Amino acid sequence: MKVSCEALRQVEAICRKFGNDSGELISILHECQNTLGYLPEEVQRVIARELGIPASKVYGVVTFYSFFSMVPKGKYPVSVCLGTACYVRGSDKVLEEFKRVLGIEVGETTPDGKFSLDCLRCVGACGLAPVATIGEKVYGRLNPSDIKKIIAEFED
Amino acid sequence: MIIDSPAVLESIRQEALKALSVREESNKATSAEAAGLQKGTPHMQILCCGGTGCKASESAKIVENFKESLQAHGIADKVDVVVPGCFGFCEKGPIVKIVPDNTFYTSVRPGDVEEIVTSHIIEGNKVERLLYQDPGTGEHISDSKHMNFYRKQLRIALRNCGFINPEDIREYIARxxxxxxxxxxxxxxxxxxxxxxxxxxxxxxxxxxxxxxxxxxxxxxxxxxxxxxxxxxxxxxxxxxxxxxxxxxxxxxxxxxxxxxxxxxxxxxxxxxxxxxxxxxxxxxxxxxxxxxxxxxxxxxxxxxxxxxxxxxxxxxxxxxxxxxxxxxxxxxxxxxxxxxxxxxxxxxxxxxxxxxxxxxxxxxxxxxxxxxxxWFASIGTEKSKGTKVFALAGKINNVGLIEVPMGTTLREIIYDIGGGVKGGKKFKAVQTGGPSGGCLTEKHLDIPIDYESLAAAGSMMGSGGMIVMDEDDCMVSVAKFFLEFTVDESCGKCTPCRIGNRRMLEILDKITQGRGTMEDLDTLENLAKVIKDTALCGLGQTSPNPVLSTLANFREEYEEHVRDHVCRAHKCKALLTYSIDPDLCKGCSACARGCPAEAIAGEVRKPFVINPEKCIRCGMCLSRCKFGAIKVI
Incomplete structure (x- = not known):
C-alpha cells in the first residue's frame, strides 16, 4: 500500500508543529498514527528526515512500543483484554474464538480490511471481565459462544 | 478569575461549598426515607458514575437519559446531574446515587432512568429493585455506608472519587x-x-x-x-x-x-x-x-x-x-x-x-x-507502613472493584468482608498481588496484616495494587506461565538475564503444561529464577521470576502432578485433558455436536454420541452445552 503525497505532507506539518524536535518523537508518532491510522516505512523516513535523526532510530522507537503499528488496522479493530482479571475469567477462550470466527491471528487484519485482531492489557473494566472492545464499544461478561453473534452485528 | 491570595481561595471555597453542601450533609446523616420533589425537597442531585468501568456499561447514555427526562418533566432547574469519578463498586456498575437521601442504585440500565425520575425524584419512593441486596441476609441496603463492601474501607487517596465533579476545579476547592x-x-x-x-x-x-x-x-x-x-x-x-x-x-x-x-x-x-x-x-x-x-x-x-x-x-x-x-x-x-x-x-x-x-x-x-x-496520617497503618493502600480487587471474587484500606488490614478481611468471598461458592485457592512482579499467596497467608514488609516476606510484593483472586479452577502453572508470557513480551531486551533467561523459563513452563516436563526441569526453573532475580538490570527483570518462585514455593505439588502424572487438577492445561461422552448419560440430543467448532463429535440422534480425540481441540464447548452432564473430562 502506497502512502499518498498529501499524507506525507501532513506528516511534515506535524513534525514542524513540534518544532522538528527529536525529543518530541513519541508525541509526533502519536499524532501521525492518529491522523493516518498507522506508521508505514515511508512515514517513518519522512519523520527521520524532518527531525534530522537516522530512520533506524525512528524504527527502533516505533517497534519498541506496542501502541504503534506499522500495518493498517481493520475498519472495526477488535481488541481482547488479556489483563489478569480477564485471564482468570477465561479471556484466553474468548480470544481463541475470535481467531476462529475471524480466521486471523493476533496482529492481523481480515483480507477485506474489515476486522483486525489485537490483545490489550486491561481496559479497567475488570468488573465486566472478560472484556473485548470493538472500536470504542466495550463488550463485557463474554462467553465464547457470544462471539459469532457479536461479529455478525458488524456484517453489512 | 485569578486566585492571587489564600483569602481569595477561601472565598471561592465558601461559595463552591454551597453547591456541594447537599452532598456533604447527606454524607454525614442519612435518612431512611427517600427525598422527593413532591415531598418538599427543594433541590436534588443525581450522581452518575463516569469512571471507565461504568462508561463501558453505558453510563454516558444513562446521564443523557436523565437530562432528557428531567427536561421533559420540567424539573431540570431543581435537579442537577453530576458525573463524578469512580465509586469503586465496579461489580455493581453503573452506579447512580441520589442526594440528599444518599440512595445508592446499582446495575442501572438506561431503561431504568424514567422510573427513577418519576418514582424517586418526583414522588419520593425508592426504586426497590435497583437497591443493593446483601447476598448474606437478602436485605436491601440503600446507603453505601452500610454495605460490607464499604464498611471496612478508609478512603484517603480516593477521598474525592465518586463525590466531586472532576471537571470542576471549584468542587475540588470546596473540599x-x-x-x-x-x-x-x-x-x-x-x-x-x-x-x-x-x-x-x-x-x-x-x-x-x-x-x-x-x-x-x-x-x-x-x-x-x-x-x-x-x-x-x-x-x-x-x-x-x-x-x-x-x-x-x-x-x-x-x-x-x-x-x-x-x-x-x-x-x-x-x-x-x-x-x-x-x-x-x-x-x-x-x-x-x-x-x-x-x-x-x-x-x-x-x-x-x-x-x-x-x-x-x-x-x-x-x-x-x-x-x-x-x-x-x-x-x-x-x-x-x-x-x-x-x-x-x-x-x-x-x-x-x-x-x-x-x-x-x-x-x-x-x-x-x-x-x-x-x-494524623502516621496514626493510620502499621509500624513501618503508614496510611492506606488502594487495591484493584478483581478475578474470581463477588465484589470486583476499587477499594482503599488502612495498611495492616488482612487479606481475609479484603477478600471475604469487602470482596464478599469467592465467586460462585468455589473454593479459594490463591490471591495474586503485585502483578507480574508479585506472587501468589495462599490460604495460610490470609491472616497476615498487609504492608510492604509482610508481603515481601511472604514472597509477593505490594506492587502498585492489583489484587487478583483465584479459585480451584485456576491452574497455578498456567498462571505462572501467563505472567511470564507478559514479562517476555514486555522485556526491553537490554540485559541478558531478562531477555534470554525469562524466555528459557517460559519454554520450560510450556513444556510442563504440555505434559513433557521432567522433575529436573523444576530445579532448573528454580535456579534460573534465582539467577535472574540477582542479575537483571532493572526492577522489571529482578522481579519477573516472582510469579514462578512463589507458585513453586506454594504449589509445588501441582507442578509435580503435571510432570509426574500428566494431570492438571484445574483442567486448564489442554494438552493434559481428554474429553469423552458417557454413553449411559448421553441422551443423543446432538447439542454437543452442533456446538462443536471442530466437528469432532458424531452420532445418531437419540443414541450416544462419540468424540473423536484426533479432531478434538479441547475447547470445552461440549461441556458447556450438555444439559445431562454426559461430557467427562479427565
Missing part, C-alpha cells in the same frame, strides 16, 4: 483543595518537607521508598531546571487505581506536584501517562486548563512568587516504562530502556536535569497529609 498548597507556599519549604517525612508516606508504585527522603535527595541537587514527574504509566494488567484517581480527582495530583516542586525547588512538572487512558488524559487536561485559568498554575502562584507549570507526556504501551529511568528515556522521545543507577534521576534525570519521580497514588496522599497533619 479543601489547594489549601495545602496555599499554606505550604507561606511556610519554609524545609518544614513542609519535614511534614512529609514525618507522615511516613512511602511510594505507592511498588517499591515503597519513603517519599520524604526521596524529595530530600532531589532537593540537594541544584540546577536551573529541575523536574517533578508524575508516573501515571500504570502497566500492571488488572490494576486501575491510578487511572481512577486521575479520572476522579485530577486536581489532587496537580496540587501535590506543585507542593513537591516547592519542596525540592523545581518549577516544571511532567505527567507521563498511558495513551490507553483517554478519559484520564482528558480529565487531566481539563484540570490543568482550569488551574491555569485560576492562576493556580503558572507564574507567581497565590502571590508568593512561586512559578510552576505542568505538561502531559504520553506513553505508548511499554510496561518497563513504569521503571523511572526507562520512563525518563521515553519522555525524551527514546526507546524506554532502563539505565543503571546511580546516577539516580534525582541527580541526572530528564535530559540530564535533577528529576523527582512519584506515582499517582503517592501524590494523591500529599495534600491531605498537609491539611490534616502528618501525625
Amino acid at each position: 479543601d483543595g489547594y489549601k495545602a498548597l496555599a499554606e505550604s507556599l507561606n511556610r519554609d519549604s524545609l518544614d513542609v518537607l519535614a511534614d512529609i517525612k514525618a507522615s511516613g508516606l512511602r511510594g505507592r508504585g511498588g517499591a515503597g521508598f519513603p517519599t520524604g527522603v526521596k524529595w530530600e535527595i532531589a532537593r540537594k541537587f541544584d540546577a536551573p531546571d529541575k523536574y517533578v514527574v508524575c508516573n501515571a504509566d500504570e502497566g500492571d494488567p488488572g490494576a486501575f487505581m491510578d487511572r481512577s484517581i486521575m479520572e476522579g480527582d485530577p486536581n489532587s495530583v496537580i496540587e501535590a506536584m506543585m507542593i513537591c516542586g516547592y519542596c525540592i525547588n523545581a518549577h516544571h512538572g511532567l505527567i507521563y501517562i498511558r495513551a490507553e487512558y483517554p478519559l484520564a488524559v482528558h480529565r487531566l487536561q481539563v484540570a490543568i486548563a482550569q488551574a491555569t485559568e485560576y492562576g493556580l498554575l503558572g507564574k507567581n502562584i497565590l502571590g508568593t512568587g512561586f512559578d510552576f507549570d505542568i505538561e502531559i507526556r504520553y506513553g505508548a504501551g511499554a510496561f518497563v516504562c513504569g521503571e523511572e529511568t526507562a520512563l525518563i528515556h521515553s519522555m525524551e522521545g527514546k526507546r524506554g530502556e532502563p539505565t543503571l543507577k546511580p546516577p539516580f534521576p534525582a541527580e541526572a534525570g530528564y535530559f540530564g536535569r535533577p528529576t523527582n519521580v512519584n506515582n499517582v497514588e503517592t501524590l494523591a496522599n500529599v495534600p491531605v497529609i498537609l491539611t490534616k497533619g502528618p501525625q
